Amino acid sequence: MTxxxxxxxxxxxxxxxxxxxxxxxxxxxxxxxxxxGLGWLVPIARMAAGESPREQIAELQRALLIPLLGIAVFxxxxxxxxxxxxxxxxxxxxxxxxWEQTVNLWRDHWAERDKQAAFYxxxxxxxxxxxxxxxxxxxxxRSWTGKPTYFDQIVTSLATVGLGFAIATLIAVPLGIxxxxxxxxxxxxxxxxxxxxxxxxxxxxxxxxxxxSALYLEPSDLLPKSLVISAVTVTLCSLWPTLINTAVGVxxxxxxxxxxxxxxxxxxxxxxxxxxxxxxxxxxxxxLRLSLGVGWMVLIAAEMLAQNPGLGxxxxxxxxNGASSSLARIMVAVLTIGLIGFVLDRIMLALQSTFTFxxxx
Numbered sequence: 537m538t539x540x541x542x543x544x545x546x547x548x549x550x551x552x553x554x555x556x557x558x559x560x561x562x563x564x565x566x567x568x569x570x571x572x573g574l575g576w577l578v579p580i581a582r583m584a585a586g587e588s589p590r591e592q593i594a595e596l597q598r599a600l601l602i603p604l605l606g607i608a609v610f611x612x613x614x615x616x617x618x619x620x621x622x623x624x625x626x627x628x629x630x631x632x633x634x635w636e637q638t639v640n641l642w643r644d645h646w647a648e649r650d651k652q653a654a655f656y657x658x659x660x661x662x663x664x665x666x667x668x669x670x671x672x673x674x675x676x677x678r679s680w681t682g683k684p685t686y687f688d689q690i691v692t693s694l695a696t697v698g699l700g701f702a703i704a705t706l707i708a709v710p711l712g713i714x715x716x717x718x719x720x721x722x723x724x725x726x727x728x729x730x731x732x733x734x735x736x737x738x739x740x741x742x743x744x745x746x747x748x749s750a751l752y753l754e755p756s757d758l759l760p761k762s763l764v765i766s767a768v769t770v771t772l773c774s775l776w777p778t779l780i781n782t783a784v785g786v787x788x789x790x791x792x793x794x795x796x797x798x799x800x801x802x803x804x805x806x807x808x809x810x811x812x813x814x815x816x817x818x819x820x821x822x823x824l825r826l827s828l829g830v831g832w833m834v835l836i837a838a839e840m841l842a843q844n845p846g847l848g849x850x851x852x853x854x855x856x857n858g859a860s861s862s863l864a865r866i867m868v869a870v871l872t873i874g875l876i877g878f879v880l881d882r883i884m885l886a887l888q889s890t891f892t893f894x895x896x897x
Contacts, residue, residue, distance in 0.1 A: 575599050625858060663677070686850060692846045697835045704770070712778065712820075713813075715779070744769050854869070
């Protein structure tokens with residue numbers, strides 16, 4: 537008697553359970569969470585998916601609790617030691633005073649926005665009345681000229697560093713690729729890198745100011761002269777890490793890939809697009825991250841020295857103001873600069889995770 541063939545059970549053909557699909561989604565999202573600085577959400581999600589609580593709690597402790605403990609110790613030491621240091625503007629403000637000024641800056645921002653809205657409302661009403669009375673020739677439209685708020689200064693600094701970083705990238709990446717592919721280009725560029733890379737932004741700023749003032753004769757409202765000066769200074773100081781890392785990444789690609797390109801007789805553009813860039817992208821993004829960090833630091837110094845709008849000018853104005861709240865407001869700016877720098881680095885790391893196969897925390 538032949539043995540009957542066993543039919544597949546219902547469990548064998550059933551789709552994967554919901555928890556398994558949830559775990560797969562967590563695995564796919566883990567890289568993004570780590571890149572964005574939200575890796576502590578991963579163990580919480582894994583516990584929700586039914587994985588071992590003991591292992592996930594240990595991971596949560598490493599990713600969240602220990603950093604929070606470090607921050608708490610720092611805040612406690614700050615709060616205890618700061619009042620003991622007396623300056624010409626009074627005692628160093630503690631966390632409570634800094635938070636108070638953060639709230640005040642937020643309120644000042646919205647108070648200024650209310651004034652702006654009221655100004656435009658009055659202008660609209662006046663122009664509508666003149667038009668109704670047949671006096672259209674007397675209708676005038678004026679822009680709000682109130683002082684920029686703290687958050688306006690943040691936006692200005694971000695726009696400036698973004699412009700300078702974009703210009704630096706457009707210069708550094710193609711030049712780095714050329715230097716990595718050609719020993720001749722590398723030999724010509726390398727001395728310039730070694731000479732100009734250590735130059736301080738404070739040395740570049742007077743030269744940039746004079747050159748921009750001489751060449752940029754008709755500044756637009758979208759790109760005022762002060763923004764262009766700061767952006768060009770950022771460009772001159774931040775392009776070197778990207779240029780160096782791009783050249784190193786291109787020159788260190790697998791020689792077999794280069795030989796394949798020669799055998800297939802690929803054009804230079806096709807070889808760069810299909811072979812060089814995919815292999816060099818990790819180092820290129822490392823250079824971009826370094827350049828963005830350098831550019832952000834350079835910008836603050838340039839704004840302080842040139843008195844161009846932005847966070848650097850805010851810090852200098854508060855220092856010159858000498859009010860009782862000035863030191864606390866300067867501390868708010870310092871923390872803001874640090875947090876924005878951290879966020880910009882996380883954004884670049886997330887982009888690196890998107891376009892490459894390797895990204896470190």
